[in-house]
Amino acid sequence: MALAHRVGHRPPTAGCLLVATPVIAEPTFFRTVILLLEHDDATGSLGVVLNRPMELSVADVLPSWSVFTAPPGVLYSGGPVAEGGALALGRLQSAGSLPVGVTAVFESVVVVDLDAEPSAMGSFVEELRVYNGYAGWGPGQLRSELRSGAWWVFGSTPTDGFSREPSELWYQVLGRQGGSWAMWAHAAEDPDVN
Numbered sequence: 001m002a003l004a005h006r007v008g009h010r011p012p013t014a015g016c017l018l019v020a021t022p023v024i025a026e027p028t029f030f031r032t033v034i035l036l037l038e039h040d041d042a043t044g045s046l047g048v049v050l051n052r053p054m055e056l057s058v059a060d061v062l063p064s065w066s067v068f069t070a071p072p073g074v075l076y077s078g079g080p081v082a083e084g085g086a087l088a089l090g091r092l093q094s095a096g097s098l099p100v101g102v103t104a105v106f107e108s109v110v111v112v113d114l115d116a117e118p119s120a121m122g123s124f125v126e127e128l129r130v131y132n133g134y135a136g137w138g139p140g141q142l143r144s145e146l147r148s149g150a151w152w153v154f155g156s157t158p159t160d161g162f163s164r165e166p167s168e169l170w171y172q173v174l175g176r177q178g179g180s181w182a183m184w185a186h187a188a189e190d191p192d193v194n
Contacts, residue, residue, distance in 0.1 A: 010153050010154070011153065012036055012039045012045065012142060012146070012153050013036070013039055014036055014037060014038055014039055014105055014106065015035070015036065015105055015106030015107075015109070015156060016035075016036050016153055016155060017033055017034065017035060017036070017050075017153070017154045017155070017160065017173060018032075018033070018034040018036055018142075018151040018152070018153060019032075019033050019034075019151065019152040019153075019154060019170065019173055019174065020032045020033075020034075020150070020151060020170070021150055021151060022184075023148065023149045023150050024150050024151075028079075028080055029049075029135075031051075031170045032050075032051060032052065032170070033049070033050045033051050033169045033170050033173055034047040034048065034049050034079070034135050035047055035048055035050055035089070035105075035109075035156060035160065035161050037105055037111060037134075039142070041139065041140060041143060043139060044136065044137050044138045044139050044141065044142075045136065045137040045141075045142045046134055046135070046136050046137075047079070047134065047135045047136075048076070048078035048079060048087060048089065048131045048134050048135065048161075049076070049077060049078055049079050049131075049135060050076070050160060050161050050163065050166065050169055051163070051166040051167065051169040051170060052076055052077040052078075052166070053072065053074050053075075053076050053077075053166050053167075054074055054075045054076060054077055054132065055074065056074060056075045056132075057073055057074055057075075058073055058074060058075055058130050059073065061075060061086070061130075062086065062114065062130060064118045065088070065114065065118050065128060065130065067118070068090070068118070068121065068125050068128035069127070069128050069129065069130065070091075070127040070128065070129050070162045070164075071164060072164075075130050075131070075132050076129060076130065076131045076132065076166070077131070077132055077133065078132055078133045078134045078135065079131075079133050079134045079135030079136070080133060080135070081133055081134050081135060081136040082133050082134060083132055083133040084132065084133070085132070085133060086114055086130050086131065086132060087111065087114075087130070087131045087133075087134055088111065088112040088113075088114050088128050088129065088130045088131070089105075089109060089110070089111060089112070089128070089129050089131070089161045089162075090102065090109070090110045090111070090112040090121070090124075090125040090126075090127070090128045090129075091108050091109055091110075091125070091126045091127050091128075091159075091161070091162055092108040092109075092110060092124055092125060092126060093123070093124060093125070093126040095108070098110065098124075099116075099120055099121065099124050100116065100120070101113035101115070101116025101117075101120070101121075102116075102121075102124065102125075106156070106158075107158045108126075108158045109158050109161060112125060112128060114130070127162055129161055129162055152174075152181075154173060154177060160173070170185075171185040172185075
């Protein structure tokens with residue numbers, strides 16, 4: 001399918017977005033937006049689904065981190081790999097040296113080690129989002145999925161991972177691409193229904 005090869009497609013890199021194309025009908029990744037945290041053709045790729053909030057409060061699971069949690073303060077389903085394990089994205093308050101337990105992804109977005117002391121993050125982390133599990137690809141697997149037209153690859157903004165309207169993120173990311181990409185933002189979930 002030619003969807004992945006249209007103008008606007010770029011190679012995957014850490015910090016970019018993988019946006020599920022209409023080729024993906026399987027419920028786990030249907031209309032998902034994934035922030036790619038790591039990508040290497042030789043070792044594989046790792047990311048988190050940004051637009052799947054759960055009903056479980058971070059305060060119920062990780063109470064010491066809940067003060068940093070971006071609204072609505074719930075866990076997000078980051079993907080089907082290592083469910084039950086938590087991974088946190090943070091947005092830094094300002095640029096500078098990173099504290100222990102924080103790893104840069106791009107611009108002000110970081111991965112925060114939840115085994116670190118939360119009180120040490122107070123002057124660094126503006127907001128936090130916690131993900132249950134992650135999305136992962138083995139060596140060459142993501143490239144294969146891109147060739148089959150399963151994903152569009154776009155640049156991200158530091159606020160994508162902290163959207164206050166996660167159910168709208170798929171539409172918003174496509175809409176801001178402009179041109180023919182914006183058309184997809186208005187496509188019906190079921191193409192047989194107009």
